[in-house]
Amino acid sequence: MHETLWIMRHGQAAPGRPDAERSLTDEGHREGNFMAEWLAQRIADEGLATPRVLASPYRRAQQTATLMAERLGVEVETLPIITPDDPVGPILDWLIDTQEQSPGPLLLVSHMPLVGVLTAQLTDGPRALGLGFPTAAIARLESDVFAAGCARLIGLEAPGHR
Numbered sequence: 001m002h003e004t005l006w007i008m009r010h011g012q013a014a015p016g017r018p019d020a021e022r023s024l025t026d027e028g029h030r031e032g033n034f035m036a037e038w039l040a041q042r043i044a045d046e047g048l049a050t051p052r053v054l055a056s057p058y059r060r061a062q063q064t065a066t067l068m069a070e071r072l073g074v075e076v077e078t079l080p081i082i083t084p085d086d087p088v089g090p091i092l093d094w095l096i097d098t099q100e101q102s103p104g105p106l107l108l109v110s111h112m113p114l115v116g117v118l119t120a121q122l123t124d125g126p127r128a129l130g131l132g133f134p135t136a137a138i139a140r141l142e143s144d145v146f147a148a149g150c151a152r153l154i155g156l157e158a159p160g161h162r
Helices: 026-046 059-072 088-101 114-124
Strands: 003-009 052-055 076-078 106-110 138-143 152-157
Touching: 003 114, 026 059, 026 138, 052 059, 059 076, 059 106, 088 114, 106 114, 114 138, 114 152
Parallel strands: 003 106, 052 076, 052 106
Antiparallel strands: 003 138, 138 152
């Protein structure tokens, strides 16, 4: 049985320090709202299950995830291992464990370069370097198991790129 994993980059963020405290700009909020509506419509149109929404603890990811979760009618869960500088290996292990213990679709809201590297490694294998993600872009992956090189990229959608 194929599982669905949505991987999302947070919306546009304002500059500032510390990095973990950067907030979404007005454009970032617009992007997040647009993609929340897009994802809700996609789920409804295709009869897909609503994903759990997991986010990096960084403010801009939490804000983006909140927009997504509110539109989907779920709560945001914080996943501390998906910050911008985290390695992909522990995330792959977490995905496999989570898929075994509580299967179902997931939406991970995180940052570049992590979202690009994670998507590339899941689809192309452990030596993949990464994909570019515009702000608020969402990649849809499907797989029987979310291990390196085992997933199929169904699509990458971004606000204003339809």
